[in-house]
Amino acid sequence: MLQINQFISSLYISNNEIKGVVDGTEWLLAYTNYWIGTNGGLTQSNQIALTYAFSNIPLLFNQYNGTSYEPDAINNFKFSSFQFLLFHGEFLSKLDPLTQKSILDEITSLEKIELINNAVNFMNENPSATFENTKNKLIAEAIEDEIDDSKLDPCTKGVLDKLKKLNQNDIASIFEKFGIPENGTYKIQMVMGTPNNSAAIADTKWLSKNNYLITIRETYIKGTDNNQKPPTDIAVAAIIIHELIHAHFFALFDDFHNNGNNCAYDNYDCLYEKYVTKTYIGTIDAQHAQMFDNYVPKIAAILQEFKPGLSLQFYEDIAMSTMYGLQYFNDKYPKNSPDRNRIENNRNAEDSNAPRGAATPKGSPCN
Amino acid sequence: MKTIISLICSILLISCSTSKMEKNVVNELLKNQLIKLPYIKVVMKESLQTLVSLEYYEKAYQDKNIRLGDMIRIRPESNPPFTWPIDSLEITKLKEKHKKDTISQLWRKNNFQGLKLKLANARAIKNFKSHLSKRYFGDEGIAISKPIITSDKEFVLIFFKTFTLGKYSNHPMQKAILMQNKEGSWRIKEIYDDPNIIY
Numbered sequence: 001m002l003q004i005n006q007f008i009s010s011l012y013i014s015n016n017e018i019k020g021v022v023d024g025t026e027w028l029l030a031y032t033n034y035w036i037g038t039n040g041g042l043t044q045s046n047q048i049a050l051t052y053a054f055s056n057i058p059l060l061f062n063q064y065n066g067t068s069y070e071p072d073a074i075n076n077f078k079f080s081s082f083q084f085l086l087f088h089g090e091f092l093s094k095l096d097p098l099t100q101k102s103i104l105d106e107i108t109s110l111e112k113i114e115l116i117n118n119a120v121n122f123m124n125e126n127p128s129a130t131f132e133n134t135k136n137k138l139i140a141e142a143i144e145d146e147i148d149d150s151k152l153d154p155c156t157k158g159v160l161d162k163l164k165k166l167n168q169n170d171i172a173s174i175f176e177k178f179g180i181p182e183n184g185t186y187k188i189q190m191v192m193g194t195p196n197n198s199a200a201i202a203d204t205k206w207l208s209k210n211n212y213l214i215t216i217r218e219t220y221i222k223g224t225d226n227n228q229k230p231p232t233d234i235a236v237a238a239i240i241i242h243e244l245i246h247a248h249f250f251a252l253f254d255d256f257h258n259n260g261n262n263c264a265y266d267n268y269d270c271l272y273e274k275y276v277t278k279t280y281i282g283t284i285d286a287q288h289a290q291m292f293d294n295y296v297p298k299i300a301a302i303l304q305e306f307k308p309g310l311s312l313q314f315y316e317d318i319a320m321s322t323m324y325g326l327q328y329f330n331d332k333y334p335k336n337s338p339d340r341n342r343i344e345n346n347r348n349a350e351d352s353n354a355p356r357g358a359a360t361p362k363g364s365p366c367n
Numbered sequence: 368m369k370t371i372i373s374l375i376c377s378i379l380l381i382s383c384s385t386s387k388m389e390k391n392v393v394n395e396l397l398k399n400q401l402i403k404l405p406y407i408k409v410v411m412k413e414s415l416q417t418l419v420s421l422e423y424y425e426k427a428y429q430d431k432n433i434r435l436g437d438m439i440r441i442r443p444e445s446n447p448p449f450t451w452p453i454d455s456l457e458i459t460k461l462k463e464k465h466k467k468d469t470i471s472q473l474w475r476k477n478n479f480q481g482l483k484l485k486l487a488n489a490r491a492i493k494n495f496k497s498h499l500s501k502r503y504f505g506d507e508g509i510a511i512s513k514p515i516i517t518s519d520k521e522f523v524l525i526f527f528k529t530f531t532l533g534k535y536s537n538h539p540m541q542k543a544i545l546m547q548n549k550e551g552s553w554r555i556k557e558i559y560d561d562p563n564i565i566y
């Protein structure tokens with residue numbers, strides 16, 4: 001017993017930050033003693049785990065998402081992250097420092113602790129698995145159930161499934177938002193059907209709080225109106241990504257206004273001005289302005305991973321083509337300018353899986 | 368007899384001046400809106416249902432005190448505080464006045480004086496294989512409702528939709544516009560649309 005007390009107090013006095021955290025968390029020492037007692041005493045492994053846990057609590061305890069948590073939830077978060085550190089400390093301490101950092105950086109909410117806990121368990125059992133791949137695999141599995149695609153045609157479903165498995169960070173983080181926790185905050189459904197506006201190719205609807213519907217036009221997917229030819233997978237992917245970003249923005253809206261997350265709009269200036277300071281002025285709506293500001297190169301990068309081996313210009317063109325018809329687009333690419341013609345031809349070729357001007361379709365037909 | 372004739376005249380005069388006003392409104396809307404949408408090349412001959420603009424306004428008006436985050440059916444596009452120049456009494460009055468106004472009038476070339484626009488049938492627009500759709504492929508078009516003018520003639524509501532010729536549109540618009548008469552010309556005062564649908 002003396003030995004345990006000595007060991008803990010050596011951890012306690014080793015660093016002022018640790019001392020501060022321990023002093024400010026009333027259950028911490030009691031739980032540490034309990035944990036040692038129920039886990040075989042102060043073994044070599046447990047010493048490593050304890051050292052790892054104590055060294056990292058100052059970082060983790062302050063890492064929960066924003067200020068939205070009530071005191072109870074904050075306490076829960078701290079308790080779960082401490083358990084996580086104790087349980088995996090020994091394993092984590094043997095990983096390279098960069099991987100350790102990327103794992104610990106993910107511990108930002110109760111839901112994330114659950115996901116990362118599963119990822120580390122998987123890595124423990126599969127020594128060749130990397131953290132990124134494991135995380136993405138688990139996210140993809142979680143999303144499988146979260147985006148309801150039961151009313152989607154096989155073609156669009158295939159494109160969606162492929163997008164879910166990409167490693168590109170921006171699409172992964174959007175899927176992650178909808179995929180976690182299982183049976184989580186948002187209900188999102190994607191269907192092939194008839195959008196609200198008779199001229200629209202697709203739309204995204206906010207049905208109610210945390211409940212969204214993406215509709216992609218059936219006659220477009222089936223090709224009845226594209227010279228009887230269905231579009232290529234690249235065109236369908238571009239449309240899905242664009243609409244998913246809209247759904248993601250609706251989710252940020254709900255996070256801020258309904259889910260108590262005051263930081264939901266951090267890094268989203270246009271949405272912040274539209275809905276919080278209510279000062280947004282623009283020639284297009286705030287969602288699309290936001291998409292122009294931060295997402296066009298990201299859409300291009302997602303498309304590149306979706307269908308590698310084509311020119312960067314092509315990916316940028318297809319990404320930009322999803323913004324067609326918006327004022328910003330017209331300002332940037334005046335009618336009859338070479339850039340506009342190229343963007344239009346590239347997209348039209350994918351939409352109808354047929355050559356357009358100088359462009360030939362690069363994707364594979366969907367149906 | 369004399370009184371009857373003068374009565375007929377004044378009725379004719381009123382309806383004449385109203386329809387001139389309607390034309391002015393549409394002209395100003397297109398000029399204002401075309402500056403924003405320089406690629407509009409086609410106008411749909413058939414007008415959209417007249418009452419839709421008022422229904423949009425009414426929904427926005429009824430939902431004006433709903434907290435952001437709850438279901439707001441139609442919302443002004445500008446930033447608050449919003450103004451509501453048409454009240455519920457006037458809404459009822461205008462509804463009554465236009466309730467039989469369901470026949471879609473056909474716009475004529477001289478309704479869009481000074482604007483380079485092609486007038487086209489809805490059928491040709493909806494058919495992606497029509498001559499029109501092929502000729503104007505990728506250009507934008509607009510469909511407009513008849514305006515609803517308030518009793519004091521100071522405000523007008525109008526509804527429009529945009530579309531792309533020859534293919535589906537990535538970003539069609541459908542909005543109601545409130546315009547105000549300022550020294551004889553119509554200026555856009557507010558735009559209303561459905562905040563729950565995005566394209």
Ligand SMILES: [Zn+2]
Pocket residue numbers: 242246288537538565566
């Ligand atoms: Zn959009």
